[in-house]
Amino acid sequence: MSKILILNGSPRLNGNTARLIDAFKHGAEQKGHAVTVFNLQKMNIHPCLGCLGGGKNPNRPCVQDDDMIQIYPAYEEADIIVLASPMYYWSVSAQLKIAFDRLFAVAEKNAGYSNPQKGCIMLMAAEGDSKDNFEPVEHYYHALLRHLNWNNLGEIYVGGVLAVGDIKGHPALENARELGMSI
Numbered sequence: 026m027s028k029i030l031i032l033n034g035s036p037r038l039n040g041n042t043a044r045l046i047d048a049f050k051h052g053a054e055q056k057g058h059a060v061t062v063f064n065l066q067k068m069n070i071h072p073c074l075g076c077l078g079g080g081k082n083p084n085r086p087c088v089q090d091d092d093m094i095q096i097y098p099a100y101e102e103a104d105i106i107v108l109a110s111p112m113y114y115w116s117v118s119a120q121l122k123i124a125f126d127r128l129f130a131v132a133e134k135n136a137g138y139s140n141p142q143k144g145c146i147m148l149m150a151a152e153g154d155s156k157d158n159f160e161p162v163e164h165y166y167h168a169l170l171r172h173l174n175w176n177n178l179g180e181i182y183v184g185g186v187l188a189v190g191d192i193k194g195h196p197a198l199e200n201a202r203e204l205g206m207s208i
């Protein structure tokens with residue numbers, strides 16, 4: 026049984042990213058994994074200050090006092106991190122980027138800022154459906170994982186979905202469920 030932490034960067038809690046998360050979670054739970062979802066939009070999370078002053082208190086790794094305090098223990102315990110986001114200007118949403126930057130405080134607990142080892146998954150919804158629409162995010166995701174030395178367990182990019190509900194009936198939902206079941 027793995028512990029899976031899903032960081033949902035979509036501000037639309039019933040949007041297309043949320044449906045991808047539901048499908049993935051359903052598959053993972055069918056296999057007996059423990060899945061925790063944080064809806065970042067509902068949380069009070071401030072951007073990283075870049076102070077390099079974190080990591081001194083193991084229970085409160087960041088110098089800032091906000092809702093990241095809920096995410097840190099789940100992050101440290103998790104075997105797998107799922108980055109779930111709408112595409113915003115060929116990147117992840119600000120909600121996800123801000124929370125992810127703040128995870129650096131956990132690396133600050135370690136000599137040389139070494140990162141905890143995780144498996145990682147990307148789930149993303151976007152309006153654009155061209156062949157190259159997801160290239161910038163794929164590049165970012167792979168660079169990130171190379172830096173962290175994390176293991177890529179899968180990526181699902183769904184184009185052609187703009188409004189809430191557009192993803193209904195899309196075959197990617199079944200792919201997400203199968204990805205969850207593959208863990």
Ligand SMILES: Cc1cc2nc3c(=O)[nH]c(=O)nc-3n(C[C@H](O)[C@H](O)[C@H](O)COP(=O)(O)O)c2cc1C
Nearest residue numbers: 035040041042111112113114115151152153186187
């Ligand atoms: C501020 C903003 C920026 C966006 N940027 C892009 C983009 O660069 N490329 C794209 O294909 N879709 C873009 N979209 C469309 C969203 O990715 C799309 O509506 C997605 O389905 C939203 O997911 P959600 O329902 O989980 O919020 C953007 C939407 C917004 C609101």
